[in-house]
Amino acid sequence: MKAKKSVKRTNNKKGFTLIEILLIVVIISILMVAVIANSMGAKKNARVNNAKTFLGGALPVVIGCVDSGAVLNVPNEDGTTLICGSFSSSFWPALNWGYTYGSYSFANASDCFFTVNTNNGDNGGALTCSCDTQRCK
Numbered sequence: 001m002k003a004k005k006s007v008k009r010t011n012n013k014k015g016f017t018l019i020e021i022l023l024i025v026v027i028i029s030i031l032m033v034a035v036i037a038n039s040m041g042a043k044k045n046a047r048v049n050n051a052k053t054f055l056g057g058a059l060p061v062v063i064g065c066v067d068s069g070a071v072l073n074v075p076n077e078d079g080t081t082l083i084c085g086s087f088s089s090s091f092w093p094a095l096n097w098g099y100t101y102g103s104y105s106f107a108n109a110s111d112c113f114f115t116v117n118t119n120n121g122d123n124g125g126a127l128t129c130s131c132d133t134q135r136c137k
Helices: 018-067
Strands: 099-106 112-118 126-130
Touching: 018 099, 018 112, 018 126
Parallel strands: none
Antiparallel strands: 099 112, 112 126
């Protein structure tokens, strides 16, 4: 009698299948899109907060100028115009990122404001700096 030969199969396949690799690529792509979207929002918020800080620094000078009865100079975007020529040596803040000065009213210290147009869509289109709240929002 002949003995049966046992055939031993070895499964030495190592590595990843094409489906597994594609799945990993898809997951990494989704994560990258989420990271890029978050970083774009963070850049926009940083621009707005930076503008608020610089513009808020001009408010005490505006209030002092209005209180003293002096004439305020019309702001310009390049930062070369004095806020109040006879009151101080402070300049209107220079604006970057496509921002421009908009409307303003300097009637009195409790009712004065100026706006900054955020032409690139930051902050919904405009920042308003108010003397009564002494904030830009």
